[in-house]
Amino acid sequence: MRVLLIEDEPHLREQIGQHLRNQQLTVDMSGDGEEGLFLGSEYPYDVAVIDLGLPKLSGIEVxxxxxxxxxxxxxxxxxxxxxxxxxVEGLEAGADDYLVKPFHFEELLARLNALSRRAAGWSHATMRCGPIDLNPSSQQVAVDGVTVELTAFEYRILHYLMLHAGEVISKTELTDHIYEQDQDRDSNVIEVFVKRLRNKLDPDKTLTPIETLRGRGYRLTLPRE
Incomplete structure (x- = not known):
């Protein structure tokens, strides 16, 4: 999940960003409304966190x-x-939720996970496709109840594919959602991550959870439950 964080207080911005990265989220950050608006307009995000009291352009205006x-x-x-x-003003401007400072990071993470799930049509905290369970809060992945250990990038890819189960996701789209703005990107590496992910989720080659569509991308084939 790729998050846009617009917060003008440097220490809090870094704290939030690090906490979200520790939860395997991809985070782009800005300290003012103008830059934040540019990022939100130019890059694909799954969810945004926007402070109201921003310099240059208010959060409401963003x-x-x-x-x-x-x-x-x-x-x-x-x-x-x-x-x-x-x-009320923030919600009427187009926001979906709000959190008042000071807050607990766990609540922020839970709200972001809930917003991204609902936007993708998921209603439960744990996402299930066939025998695969993924809990964004605990970052635990299991197949038929057996825990599967994934690297950060493997987890991000699976999370995004499960959020959009049944949809065709291009390598470019996957790349955009698992790397931050200033990270070096190589869409060819996605093939390596997907291959490793297939081997971990389906070592016996009985599930075929991730389909490759030549020239188009990948699709998680297992049905939502």
């Missing part, structure tokens, strides 16, 4: 302009303003 551009990823407002009027 949200409004993103929605005016028909950018639909879920947005969570992060604010020190506790007045109900501020919350």
């Amino acid at each position: 949200i409004k302009q993103l929605r005016e551009k028909n950018i639909t990823f879920p947005i969570l407002i992060l604010t020190a303003r506790g007045r109900w009027q501020d919350k």
